[in-house]
Each structure stands twice: as structure tokens, then as C-alpha cells.
Amino acid sequence: MSILRRRDKQPQPEGLERGERVLASAALADGGVLAVTTYRLVVDGEQPERCPWHLVDGGGWRPERDEIWASFVDGREPGSWVLPDPGPVTDAFRERVQASVVLTEHVGVDRRDKARVVLRKDLATGALSVQTIYSEGADPDRPELKEQVDDALARLAEHVGLER
Template sequence: MKLFNRMPAEVREAVTPPDRVLTYADGPDGYVIATDRALYIRGTRLPWFRVDRGLWDEEGLTVVTTSGEEHRALLPEPGRVPEAVRERVTASIVVSQYAPLDARGGVRLVARRTDDDRTVWEFVFDSGMDPEDPGLRALAEQALEEARRSFGV
């Protein structure tokens, strides 16, 4: 973790209060900044509960949001950013439970904690399943109610 007094002004200025910088890395696309509440990548603030996963390769970071958007930044020297992304995304997940729906497959029910301490749920349907299918949505909603009762969330 970099000390606050050594933090570049660009990093401090990019972060929206009350976010607190945990770590950052500089690359040709600019800074990638991990805070306690969000990831700042290429000028975009992504709250942790909206980040589904971070994918790393030798060139940099690709972040996939819960809505399926991808954000990519080149980071030849990522520092502690990969660990921070993994830790913060994992920390945002309250519940992750798979529920079979029918012969075609199932849905992962994921509850995430938001910045303001609310819980939001999302459905992650198996590949090839239509999330807009009313029958599948009804089965997923039923599975969600069971999960809420089971976990008290």
C-alpha cells in the first residue's frame, strides 16, 4: 500500500469522497485505483457490488460488471491492485447459492452488500437460458424467496 503523502495528486483528485484509497497502479491508460468502496478504471467509478470479476493477464486488467460490461486497462506493473480487486469483490458478496430450475439448468442467486449497507440480489442464469423467459423468472423468484428465508437476508 502506498503512503498517502506519496500518493500522486492525480490519484487523490480522481477519488470521490468518502472513498478511501487502498492501492493504485499506473499504466499507459492512466491510474487504476482501488478504494474501500469502488474501483476507478479509465475514468469510471465501479462500486464493488457492481463488479462481477476481474480478469488478469500479462498486459493488464479486464473488469466485468454484473451487467456484463467490460472495462480494460493496461497495467504492466499492477502492484497490489489484483489482490485488492479480489478481496473487495469477495467482501461484497453476502450470499452466492446455485438453484436448479428445470431440465435446462439453473440460476446462481447472488446477494451483494452496497456502499450504503443495503443488500441487492441478482440472478445469474446458466448459459443458454433466457433470463427474459417468464416461466424461468418465476422459478428464479421462487428460489430467491427460499434463499432469503434460509439466509435471513
């Protein structure tokens, strides 16, 4: 018998892109698979999802529910998936979201009217994009907030040499 034990093979999702690798994966309670890949969050199951990391706003692990959740910046509904044995998925998830964040600036007029201006990188192509995420209840048309967002956009673009 070998001293080294062979690790169980990670479950693999369907339809990966050319060059995309699975960094961590786990079986879902519904029988599907959730995979953290080099380029995206991939879920094959009852709540399927395929989302590039630069469009994942945030997320995390809820240990009391054995659940990983994600929110998105492109208007899609937040998702959550039950993982009875998450293994390294939770750490890989956090690392991939953070890997897509280049710079962030928080701006705000008061407690209600706030926003995050985030420069993100598409991990598949390397392309940079700017996202503005307003706090719940914020008025994006408020002149003072709009001015602060525009100033933050200019600063972030200047940091990385993006033309506006």
C-alpha cells in the same frame, strides 16, 4: 541514511467520495490510474470507469497481457486495463469483489438454462441487493428456471431477514 526506505506514493484518482480510501492503485499504460477503493473500482484514463463493487460481477488478472479485466452486472460493457506494474491491485481487486458478496446460490434446469442468484452488499452504504445473473443462452422465462430462481431468492432473503 535511514534504514527504512520510503515507499513511492501510490497514484491517486480524482473525485473520491467522502470517506472513500484508496486501498491499492497502479499507473495505467495510457498514463492514467486504476484504483481499488473501499467503495468502488475507479479508473482515470482512456477507458474511465467508476463502479461500486456490488456491480462488479467478476474479473481478474491476465499476466500474459499485463491486464486486469472486469465484467459488470448492470449491462455496461466489460472493461480491461493494462497495468505494467500492478503491485497489490490484483489482490485488492479480488478481495473487494468478494467482500461485496454475501451469499450465492446456483440454480439450473439443464446445461443451458442456469443462473446465479447473488445477495450483494453495497460497501459504501451497507445496503443489500439481490442479483440474478443468467448464463449465456439461458431462457429466464422458462417456467422451471423461473421457479428455481424464485425459490433461491426466497432462501437468500430468509437467510438475512430481507422482506421480499
